[in-house]
Amino acid sequence: MKLGQLLFNILIAVTLGCALPSNPADSTSAKNVILLIGDGMGPQQIALAVAYSKHISKSELNLYRLMRDGEVGAVMAEAGTNLVIDSACSATQMASGRSCRPEMLGLDVDGNKVQTIVERAKLAGKSTGLVSDTRLTHATPAAFASHVIHRQFENEIAQQLIESGTDVMLSGGLRHFIPSNILDSAAATSAGIALSPASFPKVKSARRDEEDLLAAAMVKGYETVFDIAGLKASKANKLLGLFALSGMPDAIEMRSIQGNPARSMPTLAEMTTKALEVLARNPKGFFLMVEGGQIDWAGHENDAGRMLHEMLRFDEAVGAALTWAKNRSDTLIVATADHETGSFGFSYSAKDIPEAEQLSQGFFKSVRYEPRYNFGRRENLRKLFDQKRSFTSIVGEFESLNSPDQSPERLAAMVGEATPFILSVDQAREVLAKEPNRFYIHGHSELGNREAPIIRDFTAFYPYIENNRINLIARALADQQDVVWGTGTHTSVPVLVIAHGPSKLTDRFDGFLDMTELGRLLFESMGFDAAG
Ligand code: MG
Numbered sequence: 001m002k003l004g005q006l007l008f009n010i011l012i013a014v015t016l017g018c019a020l021p022s023n024p025a026d027s028t029s030a031k032n033v034i035l036l037i038g039d040g041m042g043p044q045q046i047a048l049a050v051a052y053s054k055h056i057s058k059s060e061l062n063l064y065r066l067m068r069d070g071e072v073g074a075v076m077a078e079a080g081t082n083l084v085i086d087s088a089c090s091a092t093q094m095a096s097g098r099s100c101r102p103e104m105l106g107l108d109v110d111g112n113k114v115q116t117i118v119e120r121a122k123l124a125g126k127s128t129g130l131v132s133d134t135r136l137t138h139a140t141p142a143a144f145a146s147h148v149i150h151r152q153f154e155n156e157i158a159q160q161l162i163e164s165g166t167d168v169m170l171s172g173g174l175r176h177f178i179p180s181n182i183l184d185s186a187a188a189t190s191a192g193i194a195l196s197p198a199s200f201p202k203v204k205s206a207r208r209d210e211e212d213l214l215a216a217a218m219v220k221g222y223e224t225v226f227d228i229a230g231l232k233a234s235k236a237n238k239l240l241g242l243f244a245l246s247g248m249p250d251a252i253e254m255r256s257i258q259g260n261p262a263r264s265m266p267t268l269a270e271m272t273t274k275a276l277e278v279l280a281r282n283p284k285g286f287f288l289m290v291e292g293g294q295i296d297w298a299g300h301e302n303d304a305g306r307m308l309h310e311m312l313r314f315d316e317a318v319g320a321a322l323t324w325a326k327n328r329s330d331t332l333i334v335a336t337a338d339h340e341t342g343s344f345g346f347s348y349s350a351k352d353i354p355e356a357e358q359l360s361q362g363f364f365k366s367v368r369y370e371p372r373y374n375f376g377r378r379e380n381l382r383k384l385f386d387q388k389r390s391f392t393s394i395v396g397e398f399e400s401l402n403s404p405d406q407s408p409e410r411l412a413a414m415v416g417e418a419t420p421f422i423l424s425v426d427q428a429r430e431v432l433a434k435e436p437n438r439f440y441i442h443g444h445s446e447l448g449n450r451e452a453p454i455i456r457d458f459t460a461f462y463p464y465i466e467n468n469r470i471n472l473i474a475r476a477l478a479d480q481q482d483v484v485w486g487t488g489t490h491t492s493v494p495v496l497v498i499a500h501g502p503s504k505l506t507d508r509f510d511g512f513l514d515m516t517e518l519g520r521l522l523f524e525s526m527g528f529d530a531a532g
């Protein structure tokens, strides 16, 4: 601003008896920051959704629009102490700009509490919000407003989240907020908690104490809601919405109930829209984190069809943020991931090699195009989308059958009903076979060398041994899908960061960033000093 203009502005301000009007276009910091985290969303997961939207649905992906109109950078997905990272450490590094260790929340590498961007925004008088389609106490949302030595301490996290005063918190995870004596729906009803049976088929506290965190939340001024009707009707400025006992439903199940006007479960996009409506009432602005948390769960399960649906669910939430921020010059949207999950990719193979063909328009009209390999068929994108159930839901139902009914034929039939890909009875038999899994010793010392369905390659990278059947089904179908998976955990593939908004806010988000650097940029983009 030139001196003459400055004097003129001061004169105007004095004349009007008010402070200088703040012109967002002149501002170097964002009034509002919306951080969208796709958990487990490596570049290849984004590419899966882009390919589906380009070749099958023919509708533009919101993430694609974000990338087209914004800045794209890459982020090193590593912990402060290790080569690979988990969601707890990643979200802590993003939320604080500080290095940390895997599995810890809100602590630096030495175990000291770090200040998170939610806490900093609150100090500045801004509103804050956390939204996730997993559960509120799960690592990603928890890292923004709690500090514990291990992510597994979800009851402690629940307590800290309420104490944090984060204005809007919408997700699953009710079991960590209700006292230990609430063990069924009747007990919940008599405690005054009205829960829809569709969203809460089972009610059971996971706490070991009598702490009633819903009551504590109400004392702190929160309205509590448990279904979409409550969410939509709320006029409160402090809102705690818990829509499932543990994690919210997977994206395929959500899509199947989405058209039902009587459904009680809100979608991730609906939670995002409501959070924005509430937070936007604060004239000082807000910080909102929205997580698409089950992209990661699909990756852990190696379930490609589910992963596509999880990506599309996350993309709808991105769309909700874009719609809200449309034509605003005071809002920064950042979409990124904490790490990649599954080492997923389409790959070319020696299976189902296409027929030779005569290319009518080719230069060598007499030469036949005779591929030696199968480079992946686009129609598989539609088939992946056509999956009607997640493999975790199939295995859950299968394992609840009486044991004589748990046959390979039955499993093959259930998979056949759920997806266009075929699990043969022989493959189903291999999925159900068990033998001692030596990795129980390391990960689960109390279980010893227990029998489990076995994954024979990279066995150590499938530590969620109870879930191995899910992975085995997915991997048995993978060569029909032209898909490969490398692990049941996370990889060190760098993730993308996409910044959308006024260019003066977005132009520092390109290049190859360290994850703590991304955290510091988030602080700075709100006008806060970056944490050291
Ligand atoms: Mg997460």
Ligand code: ZN
Residues within 6 Å of the ligand: 040, 087, 296, 297, 300, 341, 489, 490
């Ligand atoms: Zn994960």
